[in-house]
Amino acid sequence: MSGLLAALAGLEDWIALDTETTGLGPYDVVIEVAAVRGDGTVLIESLVRPDRPVHGTASAVHGLHAADLVSAPSWPQVWPRLQKLLLSVPVLAWNAAFDLRLLRQTCDRHDLPFQTPRALCLREVFKEKHPHVRGTLDAACLTLGLPIRAQHRARVDAEVARQAAWAMLG
Numbered sequence: 001m002s003g004l005l006a007a008l009a010g011l012e013d014w015i016a017l018d019t020e021t022t023g024l025g026p027y028d029v030v031i032e033v034a035a036v037r038g039d040g041t042v043l044i045e046s047l048v049r050p051d052r053p054v055h056g057t058a059s060a061v062h063g064l065h066a067a068d069l070v071s072a073p074s075w076p077q078v079w080p081r082l083q084k085l086l087l088s089v090p091v092l093a094w095n096a097a098f099d100l101r102l103l104r105q106t107c108d109r110h111d112l113p114f115q116t117p118r119a120l121c122l123r124e125v126f127k128e129k130h131p132h133v134r135g136t137l138d139a140a141c142l143t144l145g146l147p148i149r150a151q152h153r154a155r156v157d158a159e160v161a162r163q164a165a166w167a168m169l170g
Contacts, residue, residue: 008125014038014090018157019099020062023055029106034154036162045155047072062152075110086117094137094161096121122161140164
């Protein structure tokens with residue numbers, strides 16, 4: 001068993017995390033976040049009202065627009081509960097580096113403390129096990145026999161990542 005897969009197998013309790021954002025750049029922020037426990041329990045699912053515009057290219061991917069976020073809580077309202085959750089158990093994310101970077105950027109934008117959680121990148125685990133398959137979540141679904149997600153939203157992606165983690169454990 002590879003090192004990352006062994007690390008995954010050694011986890012007793014974990015959460016799968018996903019974020020949707022205003023874009024991909026260094027000034028973009030989280031506009032939706034979801035965390036799902038390894039057993040499938042949804043622990044958090046929240047839209048987040050951004051203080052910057054949502055890029056059209058991002059909206060084309062996740063379908064979220066400024067009008068969808070007007071009545072959503074702000075990041076300072078969402079972060080305390082999410083931070084406590086992220087520091088309580090290991091975090092699995094399909095592209096952990098991206099999600100952690102955007103969490104940090106969003107905290108920095110609001111002058112909120114950020115501690116990096118113990119995290120494992122499921123895409124890296126997948127690439128170790130399937131080095132010749134493209135490292136997208138959809139490609140992983142096809143390879144692992146999981147249904148292709150109907151939409152690209154945080155809860156859906158966190159759930160698919162959770163299922164992918166279990167499928168990679170065999």
